[in-house]
Amino acid sequence: KLKGELDKRALEESLETIIERHEILRTNFVEKEMIAYQVIGNHQFQIETISTTQIEMFKLVEARLLEGFDLENDLLFRTTLFDLGSGSYYLFVNMHHIVADGWSIDIFIKEFIALYQAYIEDRHHLLKPLEIQYADYALWQRDYLKDEVLEEKLNYYRDKLAGIEPLNLPTQYSRPITPSYRGDRVKFVIDNSIATELNHLSQSHKSTLFMTLLGAFALLMQRYSGQDDIVIGSPIANRVSSEVEDLIGFFVNLLPFRVRLEESSFVSLLNQVKETTLDGYEHQDIPFEKIVEGLNIPRDTSISPIFQVLFILQNNQQRPLELSNLTLEPVEFENPTSKFDLTMELNEVGGEIEGVLEYATDLFSREFIEEMVE
Numbered sequence: 001k002l003k004g005e006l007d008k009r010a011l012e013e014s015l016e017t018i019i020e021r022h023e024i025l026r027t028n029f030v031e032k033e034m035i036a037y038q039v040i041g042n043h044q045f046q047i048e049t050i051s052t053t054q055i056e057m058f059k060l061v062e063a064r065l066l067e068g069f070d071l072e073n074d075l076l077f078r079t080t081l082f083d084l085g086s087g088s089y090y091l092f093v094n095m096h097h098i099v100a101d102g103w104s105i106d107i108f109i110k111e112f113i114a115l116y117q118a119y120i121e122d123r124h125h126l127l128k129p130l131e132i133q134y135a136d137y138a139l140w141q142r143d144y145l146k147d148e149v150l151e152e153k154l155n156y157y158r159d160k161l162a163g164i165e166p167l168n169l170p171t172q173y174s175r176p177i178t179p180s181y182r183g184d185r186v187k188f189v190i191d192n193s194i195a196t197e198l199n200h201l202s203q204s205h206k207s208t209l210f211m212t213l214l215g216a217f218a219l220l221m222q223r224y225s226g227q228d229d230i231v232i233g234s235p236i237a238n239r240v241s242s243e244v245e246d247l248i249g250f251f252v253n254l255l256p257f258r259v260r261l262e263e264s265s266f267v268s269l270l271n272q273v274k275e276t277t278l279d280g281y282e283h284q285d286i287p288f289e290k291i292v293e294g295l296n297i298p299r300d301t302s303i304s305p306i307f308q309v310l311f312i313l314q315n316n317q318q319r320p321l322e323l324s325n326l327t328l329e330p331v332e333f334e335n336p337t338s339k340f341d342l343t344m345e346l347n348e349v350g351g352e353i354e355g356v357l358e359y360a361t362d363l364f365s366r367e368f369i370e371e372m373v374e
Contacts (some may be wrong), residue, residue, distance in 0.1 A: 002089040007120060008081070011091070012047055014115035015079060018108065019045055021127070022248040024099045024134035029071040043075040050082050054090075057082040061092055062336055069096045072283040074245050099134075101252035102314075103237050106154045108248060113321060113328070120324045134249035141295040145286060153286040154294035160258060160279075161231065161295060162169065167308045169225050169341065171363040175302050182361050183338025188373045190346075190353035200351075205267060207274045209348070210313045215273040217311050217344055226374065233340070252283050254288040255280045256306050286364040303341075310343040313366065 019025045038236055052060070060082070069076055076096040083089055093108070111127060118125035145153070188207045190198070202212045214232065221230050238253040246310040257276050263269040268324070292305045299305065321328040335358075359369045 001329045001331050002091055002327070003327045004087055006087070006089055008047075008049075009115075010116050010119035011081070013119050013240040014075050014112050014355070015047065015124070016045055017115050018111050018154060018248075019077060020055065021111070021130060022134070024247075024249045025077045025095070026075065027099065027134070028073065029075070031072075040119075040135065045075065045077075047203050048080045050080060052082055052084065054084055057084065058259075058333060059088055062332060064092070064094060065335060065337065071096070071098065076312065098250055098306075100248055101250050103239060103251065104248040105313055107246060107373065109328075112209050113323060113364065128246075129223075132245050132247070134247055137244055138294075141285075141287075143289065150286070150290070150294075153283055154290070157256075157286070157291050158295060161256060161306065163304065164231050164258065165227070165229065166303055167221060167230060167341070168227060169221070169308075169363075172365040172368055173363055176362050177302050179302065179360065179362055181337050181339060183336060183358055184366060184369075185356050185358045186355070186369050187336060188355045190355060192351040193369075195351060195353045197347070202268075205270055205274075207270055211274045211277055211286075212270060213313055213346060213353075214257065214311055215259070215270050216279065217262060218273070219266070219269070220372070221309060222261045228364055229258070229263065231256050231258050233257070233288075233310045233348075235310070235312060236281070236283055244255075253284055253286075254310075255284060256288075256291070266326070304339075308341040310340045312343065312345040313347075313349045314345070 016113055023040045026041050026043050028041060030037050030039055034344055050057075050060070063081070064078070076099045078094040080092040081089060086155075095104070114127055115125050193347065198212055199209055202209045214234070218230055218232060221232070222228060223263075233254050233256055235252050236255050238251045244251060256275070257280055259273060259276065263270065263272060288306075295306070297305050338358050338360040340358075341360050343356075345356045345358065347354045355373070357373050
């Protein structure tokens with residue numbers, strides 16, 4: 001949300017500069033003989049401006065979230081400026097996940113603020129030149145993850161994930177052959193007193209809050225599924241070198257964590273989860289897609305391979321940002337999609353833990369998910 005005196009030319013030039021700095025934002029992905037190639041282009045960028053009301057704006061945003069991208073031809077970075085009048089605007093930025101991850105959003109906001117301020121003050125921006133581009137990283141990763149190195153890392157997961165079964169949660173609707181990926185979300189809050197106790201529990205057992213909450217979520221999944229052997233996925237930033245810290249791109253990796261719930265107490269479960277997550281971090285650099293390939297898991301279009309539920313803990317407290325005669329504030333809106341059966345996302349905010357349980361509406365009713373949240 002942008003409130004105040006917006007300089008539309010400075011806005012457009014700031015976004016143009018970000019696209020120029022980060023080649024990935026003007027990259028397409030073409031397929032030749034079953035091999036994908038990055039093609040860096042020079043797309044004509046322009047911001048679409050729409051004068052509208054707030055109610056209509058949210059309807060338009062929801063519709064645009066469901067519009068697909070043509071990876072071979074489209075600019076994979078779309079922007080719309082909604083003008084609500086009286087100095088009130090909303091800037092909608094939609095980047096395909098193949099060109100950006102959550103870390104990238106923070107980079108984008110930081111650079112946008114620096115560039116916009118520089119244009120307003122008619123001076124050169126102070127952003128340092130990027131050492132490498134995303135294509136450089138992709139080539140390095142391909143050269144590194146092959147032959148003996150790749151096989152060694154795959155053997156770890158072959159051993160770790162041998163004999164796993166899909167998570168069999170009770171559903172209200174039959175699983176479709178091809179998922180629609182439509183979803184909904186139920187929000188909740190873990191209050192300050194419980195959040196404090198959770199942190200004390202974690203510290204007393206030399207674990208992190210993530211490990212404690214992952215163990216609790218695994219226990220919840222066991223109660224609903226009746227399974228004692230569960231695999232839960234979780235994203236990791238995967239930016240282990242300084243050269244890629246300031247790059248927009250898709251670096252995030254999904255790690256599968258196998259949790260066996262035959263433990264006699266939560267403390268012993270927590271110790272197991274701690275060991276599993278630390279082990280997983282040591283093997284974070286092999287892309288999830290390679291794990292799926294390496295395990296030769298039969299692909300089923302109706303269900304995600306290896307794990308069907310995702311667990312996320314974040315600690316990114318976004319606050320309103322001030323620019324020259326302009327205030328920026330992140331806006332939450334309901335994302336009508338769900339990439340997995342369930343995604344539990346928790347966020348530490350002001351001593352509390354804010355939660356969202358995202359679910360596939362193909363499978364679950366809202367009433368069932370609300371019960372699970374309770």
